[in-house]
Amino acid sequence: MEPIVLQEKEKLIKRIAESKSKAKVAKIEAAFNMAYEAHKPQFRASGEPYILHPLAVADILLDLNIDTASIITALLHDTVEDTHVTIEDIEKTFGKEVAKLVDGVTKLNKIENQPENVKQAENFRKLLLAISKDIRVLLVKLADRVHNMRTLSYMGSDDKRLRIAHETMEIYAPLAERIGIHKFKNELQDLAFAELHPDMRKSILSRLTFLRKEGCSLVDTIVNEITGILAQSGIKAEVHGREKTSCSIWRKMERKNVTFEQLSDIIAFRILIDNIEDCYHALGVMHSKYHVIPGTFKDYISTPKANGYQSLHTVVMGPERRCIEIQIRTYEMHEVAELGFAAHWSYKQNNPYGHEGTQFRWVRELLDILENASSPEEFMENTKLEMYYDQVFCFTPKGDLIALPKGATPIDFAFAVHSNVGLSCIGARVNGRIVPLKTELENGDQVDILRSKVPMPSPTWEKIVITGKARAEIRKFIRSKQREEYINLGRAILTKTFEQAGKEYKEKDLEPICEQFQCKTIEDILVSVGDGILNRLEVLRAIHPEEKPARKSLNPLSLLRFKPKKEEASQSLPIKGLIPGMAVHFAGCCHPLPGDRIVGIVNTGKGITIHTLDCEMLENFSSIPERWIDVGWEGTGDEAYVGRIKVVVANETGGLAAVTSCIAAQDVNITNIKVVGRSLDFFELLIDIEIKGTQQLVGLITAVRALNCVHSVDRAKS
Template sequence: MMRQYELVERVRRYDPDADEELLDRAYVFSLKAHGTQKRASGDPYFSHPIEVAGILTDLRLDDETIATAILHDTIEDTVATYEEIERLFGPRVARMVDGVTKLSKIEAQSESERAAENLRKFLLAMSDDIRVLLVKLADRLHNMRTLHHIANPEKRRRIARETMDIYAPLAERVGMYEFMKEMQTLAFRELEPEAYESITRRLELLRDDSGDRIARISSGITLLLGRHGIQAEVTGREKHPYSIWRKMTERHISFEQLSDIMAFRVVVADTEQCYRALGLIHGRWPMVPGRFKDYVSTPKRNGYRSLHTAVIHSETARVETQIRSEAMHAQAEYGYAAHWAYKQGTPADTGGTKESWIRDLVEILDHAESPEELLEHTRMAMYQDRIFAFTPTGELIQLPKGATPIDFAYAVHTALGNQAVGAKVNGRLVPLRHPIANGDQVQILKSAGQKPQPEWLGFVVTAKARAALRRFVRNKEREEMIVLGRKFYDEIVAGLPAPLGAGAMREALRRLHLPNEDALMEAIARRTVDDEAVADALMPGVRGSGAAPPRPLPHRDAVSIRGLTAGVAFQLAQCCHPVPGDRIVGVRRPDAPVEVHAIDCPALASEGDDAEWADLAWGESDGGTARLHLILRNEPGSLGAMAGILGAHAANILNLSLIHRDRSFHTFLIDLEVRDLAHLMRILAALRAADAVSSAERVREDEERWEAA
């Protein structure tokens, strides 16, 4: 374990003006606070914070950050308090220690809730001071180095999975690639021990067979550049086991089929020499097409800059090469820590909340409703391969592979995503679900009257877009549930034997333990409280009297779904595909949207006891989707004739499936967008009158019946 004077000396070696007294106080305080505590390895617990501090001295971090590392477990694992840390070490150190501290003592219902709450607090603290992240990464790295001492295999796997999903991507995001690689390797060894052993064993065999091949290739690159006046430091290495395993799984190939196991780094004086070196290497060895990436002119989101290429070396090996200047190399080695200013203990250009990816994570915190959603969105935001796209003004936007214009719009600004109605990619109109390619220029078309569409959730890939859409859908669903609940509430009140008194609502809310009137309306719509219970709360004693039946009586006005959105407050049943004009009934189940069926739907006969019916009316509607079963004659022009009829009647085909064919006839299922029942009837009449159509029927049962016919 590092002694007190050794730690102070390591800091003073790169920062002569460091506050030695601060470091001494932190060392002594932490040593006394942890006392006789032991780690799983049997070592004194105090050895862990000192090792974390030692890791951070390698990054040349300031005295406040080193003090935070020494103290980072005192609030969590000892009797020390935040107020005590603040009094002895100042508010900035106290805030950082609090940010790193896990909330292991909170009362939570599940492991996911504890993990999400820890992550929430950590991300908020990180957005305030990025040094919190640097301490946390060093803390996690040392914990991974000592993971094998934990006896419980499930706990080891949980920590390794969390490291792989959260902390390794965070290290990559701040450019701390060595941290990322070591975390991934250690987590991979725990999560996939057989694959880890197999790959490391094969790497050893390859090393024995190839001898000094890495040294020979490095020497060859050095000589090539030296002959042209470029002094370069060239180093080579094998890729780490997790990187190799991921390529094997992504490409579905064996270890023997991998041809890019070796990677070389060329460090030169400046940017000009980077491009000169690239030209010389490409002139000497054939380049592998599609493997060149210029992160100098378009840096990664974390500031990483380098030229990446792959060439076929004379030894028939595919060699990946990174070319960078000395300044770029420092950034790549130390990431965010490379920009640290030691005098005031604050970064020269912290970014902090200025960093767009941190802003995105904090926005996700605001949008996530459940712990599972927070963890899902955070992993999505950090653990995806990236592409580059440009705004019309040339601003660079980084996105994950597979991103769409909606993802792009939300990456620029949430308001732009909310108002997106279309997109142009490289000047050409494309659908909003169109995948963006690397280097595309994207222009978002917007309208002030547009609102986010729930169906966008089916194709967006970024966490920011998904979180914003889910938040909109949740808010819209709650608003519409309140409106729908109010309609059912009026039905309940109409069935009571006497008018309500002035204080009836207030007393009902108290009896039902609900905070306000909106909560009651939402509970009625979701049927988390049944209608009889509401009636009894409004007028005690009415339950069981028969005065307020659980279903509306036939003579009452039907509840209108006018102004409500299909898929949000209610769902149109897929078994009967009701359209405006059909008489409809709503099936209400606990904590679910109302399911709308046609009154003659066969599926209603099989509804369980937990379902409750409500008589519904359409009101104004934008139309609906009807499913048709068509049999066409197997002759040229039949399909065109059918499509022509539909087009002439302004009906939009949403889906077309060929479900049966023989020599004489073809049978299709068609989902058709229609205005109302009268519109549908006109279409069916026109189809039945056509010579090409043998049969045209509306489907009122499950599709499986027709497929089995």
């Protein structure tokens, strides 16, 4: 055994023996021996024996007073992925508990021929499922990432280093914060920051060094002053001053858009006290001694963060008129702040890995996002949204506390309460006042969600919400509604196609051909036809092979001549009846108006677009007649539609004013005017107007044409 390996192994065993952990040394030595034999021929990019990596991971975990199974998992975590050792081998030697933990931290090696982002998403999906069963999987994975980041400089590929640093910053550091292990979070962030922004980090560190030389006596002075003030009030406390990390300083500079010199609270002071009562007493003493900066007080003792963090935060104007941040907490709270939920093992040994409390609600929410995602990329996008958070705390009308990321909206609040509340949200009352749904919520807001009887989320909400849960639920609902539209459209297309061929359409006839078209169900076939993935004629010929392929050349207009049976007459206007539930849009190319002969074209994901029958754009759809739908105007009433006219007007004073005045006199509203051509004598204008139909348009054109300054005026259709 190499001397350095033996040295690191003995150091680990000694630490275990001296630690609070009840880890069993004999089992850990057996795990080391298995790992050593498995990794013996392997070396790290640094040139060191590979076994030093699992030894380092186990050593990092010891700071959390971890159990025997977790340390064994740390030693064996790469054996299944990189060596001949199997999960069965581990289970046989160390039992099911360790085998499941090792399997949880093992990457999916068999994801081949997939982009890097898909591999990342699939591996994270597997990790998340493992975390949901045992949170210790995440502890081992975080310790593994900490050591990998410490040795990242040995990796030769710049692209790979940057990819790992991005992944660390976006996923693993937030995960560490989620379970409250700030020690891991701070180191991961700082190491990733060094790789992603090396120049900025170097600049911040050099400024911190200068500040340290200039103000070291100031820190000591403030510590002594605070300690003395508290002692005079009969409060026994331990006071520490610490610099914020380079990454947190950079983020604050970015968020506030300020320079390093403009930051006021680079150094924070922590007051550790025996009990909660003295924490509030100490806060009162600090506020009576120093001027409080308005809006900076946060009480995380009465309202803990989701990861269990508790502390009182305040910013005051300290000695030499310097702004200083002060954190006040008990010793037990401090241990939780540093070690996260792992600190509870010191105080509560029953079921320390369970997920019953609100502390692990985020795991359940990420699993919901996983279930609702349509692709690995979407899952990762929504997961990253869910990871980052500076929290705001809001309340339901009944007084229930809802923790949300900073910048969250009433829609995010609604989905945090329950998916059904979010889907049926139509408005919100914040602190008794109706507000827009895009309003950013603030600490202490009481939010009352106004609901409809049926779910009706808007697709535009995706751009408003900031939580992954809300976005995932919205997308899931939209997809389900879109699928419903495609099913109805596919059914309408096949019904019309079969009747054109003189055949009776029976939906049960689709079942035997599902496998032929790689569809699992009849609905899948209808969706494929409605979405344009599957040609209607192929379905017809699959059921009736005698049908000739020549029908592909069918004139689209012939489909429009089809008239439904008399009992279906109520559905003869497809805009509202033939394909229920589909969105309808009026084409911007031809601006159809009541009175025009029109046709509907089904566009994937957009619903039905209405064109005039003479629109040039219809040429693009001549090869897909199944997407043409017979439509007509029905009960247009007083609705206004967008029309467009092209006016050539003389280049003279008052010409444009005369045209616009004439249009206004016809009770027509102008929505846009654009100059599209200009010569010495004339201007060519495109004018968008709100018009009720072709009859009003003809009257308008006649009136404008009568003006002396107008050379010509016509309806524009492009």
